[in-house]
Amino acid sequence: MKKAIRIGTIGAITALLAAMYVWFFVYNKPHQNFEMAKPEKVLSASQCFENFSKNNTPDDGKVLEIYGIPSSIETADSMVVVCFYFKKGMFGDEGIRCTLLPKFQKAASKLSTTDTVYIKGFCAGYNGTDVIFEKSSIINKDK
Amino acid sequence: MKNVLITIFIILFAMPSFGQRFITKTGKVSFYSDAPLEKIEAVNNTVNCAMDTQSGFFVVKILMRSFVFEKELMQEHFNEEYVESEKFPNAFFKGQVQNLKQINFKKEGIYPVTIAGQMTIHGKTQPVKATGTFAISKGAIIASGKFPIKISDYGISIPGAVVGKISENVEIHVHFNLKPLKQ
Numbered sequence: 001m002k003k004a005i006r007i008g009t010i011g012a013i014t015a016l017l018a019a020m021y022v023w024f025f026v027y028n029k030p031h032q033n034f035e036m037a038k039p040e041k042v043l044s045a046s047q048c049f050e051n052f053s054k055n056n057t058p059d060d061g062k063v064l065e066i067y068g069i070p071s072s073i074e075t076a077d078s079m080v081v082v083c084f085y086f087k088k089g090m091f092g093d094e095g096i097r098c099t100l101l102p103k104f105q106k107a108a109s110k111l112s113t114t115d116t117v118y119i120k121g122f123c124a125g126y127n128g129t130d131v132i133f134e135k136s137s138i139i140n141k142d143k
Numbered sequence: 144m145k146n147v148l149i150t151i152f153i154i155l156f157a158m159p160s161f162g163q164r165f166i167t168k169t170g171k172v173s174f175y176s177d178a179p180l181e182k183i184e185a186v187n188n189t190v191n192c193a194m195d196t197q198s199g200f201f202v203v204k205i206l207m208r209s210f211v212f213e214k215e216l217m218q219e220h221f222n223e224e225y226v227e228s229e230k231f232p233n234a235f236f237k238g239q240v241q242n243l244k245q246i247n248f249k250k251e252g253i254y255p256v257t258i259a260g261q262m263t264i265h266g267k268t269q270p271v272k273a274t275g276t277f278a279i280s281k282g283a284i285i286a287s288g289k290f291p292i293k294i295s296d297y298g299i300s301i302p303g304a305v306v307g308k309i310s311e312n313v314e315i316h317v318h319f320n321l322k323p324l325k326q
Contacts, residue, residue: 031215060232061208076169076320079188090202091166091191092324099189124189124208125232130168132189132206 034122034135035101039065045084045096052126060125065139066096067118073108080105082119082136091129098133107138163248165284165321166193172205172317178310183217185210192319194284196248199240201258203317206233225299226265234264236271246277253278256288264297275317284321289314 041059043051045068051057071085071093085095098119100108111117121136170190176183188211191204207228212218222228238260240246246254254277262271275288291314294301301309 027214027216029215031218061229074169076167077188079169081169091168091193097168097189124206125228127191127204127206127233129191129204132209134189134209134211 032122034063034120035103035137037063037120039063039120041065042067044068046086048123049084049086049096049131052131058126059123062123063120064123064133065118065120066098066133067116069115070111070113070117071095072113073111078102080108082108082111082117082138089129094129096131096133098136100136100138104136104138111138163196164193164324165196166324167191167319167321170203170317170319172203172315174313174315176310176313181309183212183309183313185212185218185221187211190317190319192286192321193324194240194286194321199243201236201238201240201260203236203319204233205235208232224302225294231264231266234262236260236262238271246279248279248284251280256286258288262292264292265299267297269296273317282323284319286319286321287317289316291315 040062042065045066048059048064048066051059066084068084070082072083074081074083080100082098082100083093083095084098085093087094098121118139118141119133119136120139121133124132124134126132168191169188170192171186171188172190173184173186187205187209189206189209192202194201207226208222210218210221212221238258241257241259242255246256255274256277257272257274259270259272261268269292271290271292273288273290275286278285278287291312293312295311301311
């Protein structure tokens with residue numbers, strides 16, 4: 001009888017631990033921390049745009065680090081977007097648009113359109129107009 | 144001389160057919176679906192939208208991977224199993240404002256609008272008609288509206304294990320702050 005209770009208790013604890021694991025680490029697993037993620041590729045912004053616009057080697061769905069001289073820093077609602085533009089089209093300037101993580105929005109005000117900047121983020125893809133980077137961070141190369 | 148006059152004539156008479164183009168690259172598209180298993184909600188804040196005030200041409204480009212869900216697992220399932228973002232990375236809408244004559248783009252106010260066109264999701268194109276408003280203020284047009292879609296119309300199938308627990312109908316909300324395109 002004691003043995004049956006012991007087996008039952010162990011079984012119940014195991015099931016509870018398995019359920020907790022699934023709840024916390026599968027169903028409610030956190031979003032990827034793109035600030036800490038290692039980039040799969042480092043390339044210039046112009047090369048990255050060319051890769052997408054000419055459909056050479058699309059890198060959508062990957063964490064990438066790009067560098068270049070930003071064309072503009074745009075703000076819209078609560079977003080700050082670092083833009084690298086290379087051509088004009090139906091939607092005006094077209095190129096790469098990197099939406100910054102809130103943590104880096106203040107630092108964006110210090111960026112200039114004359115100096116090279118390094119940006120790392122999740123490359124969501126090319127919408128036929130722009131290459132979109134989400135959850136981007138500014139990489140300080142002086143460290 | 145004759146060629147110059149023809150060119151001037153063409154420019155003068157062709158220009159009125161191109162109205163002011165308004166655009167945004169930070170448009171918001173969100174969707175909501177309520178079902179017994181769970182509520183599904185996601186938002187995309189990097190949507191491209193352009194509109195020509197003369198012709199009423201209205202176009203939207205949506206990158207599917209830019210939809211953000213509360214839960215990472217839902218986001219993974221959305222991209223990998225439902226809309227197959229790798230295979231079909233973009234959704235498009237191309238349409239026309241139906242009641243263009245009733246909108247005075249030079250006068251501030253809120254105007255009801257109906258837009259009809261073709262929407263492509265998951266590689267499938269379907270006709271869509273949406274109602275909403277154009278709020279014209281300070282030289283900008285805030286276009287907002289909502290419309291329902293049936294996901295099976297776009298070839299998106301719900302896995303057998305969760306059929307009946309995930310809604311077939313999804314409500315799409317759009318909000319575009321359109322500003323004049325600087326040439």
